[in-house]
Amino acid sequence: MAKKKVLILTGGGDCPGLNAVIRGVVKRASQTQDWEVWGSLEAYNGVLNDPVELIKLTGNPIAAGIHVRGGTILMTTTKGGPFNWPVQQADGSWTSEDRSDYLLKKLKELEIEAVISIGGDGSQRISKQLYDKGLKVVGVPKTIDNDLSATDYTFGFQTAVQEASSAVDKLVTTAESHHRAMILEVMGRSAGWIALHSAIAGGAEVCLIPEIPYDTEKVVKRVNSRYQGGRGFVNIVIAEGAKAVDGDVVAREATEVGYENVRLGGVGNLLAEQLKQNGCTADIRVTVLGHLQRGGSPTAFDRVLATQFGVKAFEMVLNGEFGRMVAYKHNDMVTVSLDDATREYNYVNTDSFLVKAARGVGISFGD
Numbered sequence: 001m002a003k004k005k006v007l008i009l010t011g012g013g014d015c016p017g018l019n020a021v022i023r024g025v026v027k028r029a030s031q032t033q034d035w036e037v038w039g040s041l042e043a044y045n046g047v048l049n050d051p052v053e054l055i056k057l058t059g060n061p062i063a064a065g066i067h068v069r070g071g072t073i074l075m076t077t078t079k080g081g082p083f084n085w086p087v088q089q090a091d092g093s094w095t096s097e098d099r100s101d102y103l104l105k106k107l108k109e110l111e112i113e114a115v116i117s118i119g120g121d122g123s124q125r126i127s128k129q130l131y132d133k134g135l136k137v138v139g140v141p142k143t144i145d146n147d148l149s150a151t152d153y154t155f156g157f158q159t160a161v162q163e164a165s166s167a168v169d170k171l172v173t174t175a176e177s178h179h180r181a182m183i184l185e186v187m188g189r190s191a192g193w194i195a196l197h198s199a200i201a202g203g204a205e206v207c208l209i210p211e212i213p214y215d216t217e218k219v220v221k222r223v224n225s226r227y228q229g230g231r232g233f234v235n236i237v238i239a240e241g242a243k244a245v246d247g248d249v250v251a252r253e254a255t256e257v258g259y260e261n262v263r264l265g266g267v268g269n270l271l272a273e274q275l276k277q278n279g280c281t282a283d284i285r286v287t288v289l290g291h292l293q294r295g296g297s298p299t300a301f302d303r304v305l306a307t308q309f310g311v312k313a314f315e316m317v318l319n320g321e322f323g324r325m326v327a328y329k330h331n332d333m334v335t336v337s338l339d340d341a342t343r344e345y346n347y348v349n350t351d352s353f354l355v356k357a358a359r360g361v362g363i364s365f366g367d
C-alpha cells in the first residue's frame with residue numbers, strides 16, 4: 001500500500017534548530033508504517049516551481065544527524081509566498097499574484113496529505129490562510145527574535161543570545177583595555193529579548209530595547225559616570241529596533257524584489273553620534289553583530305526544543321490536529337490555533353522580573 005505523504009517546509013529567515021525540527025519529524029514518522037516525509041525547497045516555492053523541487057526525506061541519509069547543523073537543509077525564502085508571488089512584467093517592473101489555488105491543486109496532484117510549515121509570524125499567517133482554504137497544515141514556530149507570544153520560547157533564540165553574550169564578553173575585555181564605550185547592536189526586530197538577555201548575561205552597563213525608548217541625555221550621564229574615577233569603560237547593548245524617546249526606528253530601504261519585511265539596522269551608529277552630540281566624553285566603537293547571531297550550530301537547549309517541536313508536529317498530523325501550531329508553554333508541548341499563534345506580538349514586559357533583575361544589577365535602560 002502506498003504510504004501517506006507529509007510535506008515539511010521552512011519559510012522566512014533561517015534560524016538554528018530548523019534542521020533539528022526536520023529530523024524530529026522524519027524520525028518520528030519513520031516509527032509508523034504508513035507515513036513518509038517529503039521536503040519542499042524554499043518554503044512553498046518547491047511546490048509552485050516548475051518542475052517541482054521536492055525531496056523525499058524518509059530513508060534519505062541527508063536527514064541523518066542534521067540536528068547539530070545550523071541553517072536549513074530545505075533552504076528558505078523571505079520573498080513573497082503563495083498569496084504574494086512576485087511576477088515580472090514585460091516592462092521589467094514587478095507585481096505579485098495570488099497562487100494559492102494553484103498551490104492547493106498542486107499539493108493534491110502530488111498526493112500530499114498534510115503540511116508541516118516551520119516559520120515565524122508571516123509563515124503562520126500564510127498557513128492560517130491556506131488552512132481556511134482547506135489545507136491540512138500544522139505550524140511550528142521559529143525565530144531568533146522570540147517574538148511569538150503563543151510560545152514561551154522559540155528555538156534559535158537561545159543560540160542567538162549565546163552568540164550575542166559571547167560578543168559582549170569579548171567587547172568587555174577590549175573596552176577595559178582602551179577605556180572605551182562599546183556599543184553592540186543586536187537583532188530582534190521590534191522586541192528586545194536578545195538585547196536584554198545578552199546584556200544581563202554579558203554584564204553590560206546599558207541596555208536599550210524597543211519597549212523602553214531611551215533618553216539620550218540619561219544614557220550619556222550613565223556612560224560618563226563610569227569614567228568619574230579616571231579610567232573607565234562601558235558596554236552598551238542596543239536592539240536593532242530601539243529608538244530614542246524623540247526619535248524613530250532606524251530602517252534601511254528594502255530593494256530586494258518581493259522582500260516584505262522592514263530591514264532594521266543602523267541604530268548602533270546613530271546612538272554613537274547621539275552620545276557624542278550630547279556630551280559623551282568617552283571614545284566610542286560600534287559593533288553590529290548581524291547575521292552571526294543567526295548562523296551556526298544550535299545550542300543544546302535549542303536542539304532539544306526543536307526536536308520536541310518536530311516530534312509533536314508529526315503527532316499533530318497523526319491526530320488530525322490541523323490549523324494549529326505547536327507551542328512550548330510552562331515546560332510542556334501544547335498546541336494553539338493558528339489564529340492565536342499570530343494574534344499578539346511578544347514584546348518584553350517592562351514590569352517583568354527579568355527587567356527588574358536587569359535594573360537590580362545596575363543596568364540602565366536609558367529611562
Ligand code: F6P
Binds near residue numbers: 078263294
Ligand atoms: O527575524 C529574524 C531576523 O534576523 C531579525 O532579527 C532581523 O531584523 C531580520 O531577521 C533580518 O532579516 P534578513 O536576514 O532578511 O536581513
